[in-house]
Structure formats: C-alpha cells, structure tokens
Amino acid sequence: MTVAVSPASVQIADSTIAPALDIRHLTVRYREIEAISDVSATIAVGEHIAIIGPNGAGKSTLLKAIAGLQPIATGEIRWFGNTQAEPNTIAYVPQRLQVDWRFPVSVSDVVLMGRVGRIGLFRRPSAHDRLLVQRALERVGLAAFANRQIGQLSGGQQQRVFLARALAQEARLLLMDEPLVGLDIPSQDEIFRALASLRSERVTVLTALHDLQQASRYFDRVMLLNRRLIAFAPAREAFTAMNLVATYGGHLHLTSSGDSILTIADSCCDSSQMTHHD
Numbered sequence: 001m002t003v004a005v006s007p008a009s010v011q012i013a014d015s016t017i018a019p020a021l022d023i024r025h026l027t028v029r030y031r032e033i034e035a036i037s038d039v040s041a042t043i044a045v046g047e048h049i050a051i052i053g054p055n056g057a058g059k060s061t062l063l064k065a066i067a068g069l070q071p072i073a074t075g076e077i078r079w080f081g082n083t084q085a086e087p088n089t090i091a092y093v094p095q096r097l098q099v100d101w102r103f104p105v106s107v108s109d110v111v112l113m114g115r116v117g118r119i120g121l122f123r124r125p126s127a128h129d130r131l132l133v134q135r136a137l138e139r140v141g142l143a144a145f146a147n148r149q150i151g152q153l154s155g156g157q158q159q160r161v162f163l164a165r166a167l168a169q170e171a172r173l174l175l176m177d178e179p180l181v182g183l184d185i186p187s188q189d190e191i192f193r194a195l196a197s198l199r200s201e202r203v204t205v206l207t208a209l210h211d212l213q214q215a216s217r218y219f220d221r222v223m224l225l226n227r228r229l230i231a232f233a234p235a236r237e238a239f240t241a242m243n244l245v246a247t248y249g250g251h252l253h254l255t256s257s258g259d260s261i262l263t264i265a266d267s268c269c270d271s272s273q274m275t276h277h278d
C-alpha cells in the first residue's frame with residue numbers, strides 16, 4: 001500500500017523544526033545604560049541575517065547576548081529550541097580591534113582552537129581535526145599561510161582566519177561583529193564567498209554590518225536596530241525612508257531617485273557614505 005504525502009503534511013513536519021534562534025523581549029543593560037530594549041525575533045535554521053544600525057545601536061551587545069557572553073536583563077533566547085546555548089554550536093567572531101594580534105600563535109593554531117570544544121583541552125588533535133583545519137583554511141583562501149604568525153597577516157587575512165576557526169568548529173550558528181571593517185574589496189568578497197558556502201550546510205549567520213548595499217545583496221533579512229528593533233524583514237521591505245530615519249535619526253540625509261535608490265550620508269558611522277542601489 002502506498003501512502004500519499006500531501007504538501008500540507010510536509011508543511012506540518014517542517015513547522016515542528018525549532019528555529020535557530022527565538023529571541024523574546026530581550027533587554028540587555030550595562031548598569032544604567034539600556035543597550036538593547038525589548039527585542040524579539042525568530043530566525044530560521046540556515047538564514048543569513050545582517051544587523052544594521054549606527055554606532056552604539058546595540059549590534060555588538062545583541063551578538064554577545066546571543067553568543068552567551070553577555071548576561072540578559074530580561075527576556076529570553078532559545079537556541080535551536082533550547083533555553084541553554086550549547087557552546088560548540090556557536091562561533092563568535094569579535095570585532096578586529098578586540099583581538100591581541102601580537103599573540104605568538106600560528107594561523108593553523110588559531111583555527112585548531114575552534115576544535116577545542118569538541119576534542120577537549122587536554123587531548124591531542126586527531127588527523128580528522130587537522131584535516132578540518134586544513135579544509136577550513138582552503139575555504140577562506142589561506143592554506144598557504146597556515147604556519148604564519150597571525151600578527152604577520154593583513155587585516156582581511158586575519159578576519160578570514162577567524163572565519164576559518166568558525167568553520168573548523170563546525171558551528172551551526174555563526175556570529176560576526178563587523179567583519180568587513182577596514183578590509184579591501186577582494187578581502188570582503190572572500191568573506192562573502194565563504195559565507196555563501198555555508199548556505200549548503202544550513203549554518204545560520206548573523207553579521208553586524210554598516211553597508212546597506214551588501215546587506216541587501218548577501219543576506220536573507222536585515223535587522224534595523226537602534227536599541228530597539230526598528231524592522232526585521234528582507235532588505236527591500238526593511239529599507240524604507242521611515243525605517244532608516246528611525247534607525248539613524250537626525251544623522252541621516254536621504255536622497256532618492258525613483259523608489260529603489262537611497263543614498264545615505266551618515267556622520268555618526270564608520271562608513272561616511274553608505275549607499276543602497278537596486
């Protein structure tokens with residue numbers, strides 16, 4: 001006997017899969033400063049999300065809270081349906097300036113650190129671990145740099161080392177805090193290529209960004225954040241003049257030509273000129 005599976009029953013099965021992240025009424029404070037206020041968002045497994053907002057909007061704070069590095073004041077985060085984050089499943093790539101690049105370790109050592117959670121601190125890495133390190137370096141175009149000290153790399157290469165570490169970790173959730181700051185276009189492209197290759201493995205990606213054009217080109221949805229969540233939608237829907245003014249406030253000058261071209265000069269942000277062109 002054959003059993004027909006209707007599209008409706010397939011949908012029911014799909015809807016039982018827990019989202020990668022379920023953030024409910026999240027508020028994070030540093031003493032009296034409320035860095036994030038009542039943020040709620042549900043992110044599906046495999047989605048790639050750009051977090052957009054001016055300096056001080058709470059982008060890093062949100063990423064750190066999701067990484068389990070920042071205590072939550074009120075609200076809740078569920079990771080793959082669990083109320084506890086499982087560290088092995090999350091890779092967090094901090095802002096470049098937060099890393100001590102003089103630390104005397106090689107590129108492959110840094111990438112191998114991504115395996116520590118899986119192999120344990122005091123066990124030797126296996127051939128499989130080393131293979132994963134090599135593959136991760138190949139994926140970000142750095143195989144030839146495996147034995148270099150990390151301080152001897154360019155900014156773009158250093159950022160890619162941390163992406164390779166996340167790949168070697170085999171994380172299901174990748175959090176990157178402004179990975180493109182200070183990188184030239186080829187290095188940025190290399191990072192986007194590596195991120196794109198994670199789609200086939202359904203790795204969920206959240207990246208803090210300043211460039212609206214890149215957000216709309218490379219990400220499924222964008223979060224517009226300024227302490228509270230202004231919008232969370234595909235870029236085409238989220239990047240309305242009203243939402244952008246709510247996000248960037250008085251620092252924003254909008255010019256538009258037709259419906260789809262926005263030019264934003266934002267004196268508060270690292271990038272002095274941000275553009276969004278369809």
Ligand SMILES: Nc1ncnc2c1ncn2[C@@H]1O[C@H](COP(=O)(O)OP(=O)(O)OP(=O)(O)O)[C@@H](O)[C@H]1O
Pocket residue numbers: 030033034035053054055056057058059060061062
């Ligand atoms: N460790 C801290 N102690 C006290 N206040 C902090 C701390 N970290 C961040 N803040 C404050 O929290 C708010 C949000 O900061 P956060 O770094 O999350 O913003 P951001 O959007 O990532 O900014 P940027 O684009 O400049 O990195 C800011 O007002 C900031 O000054």
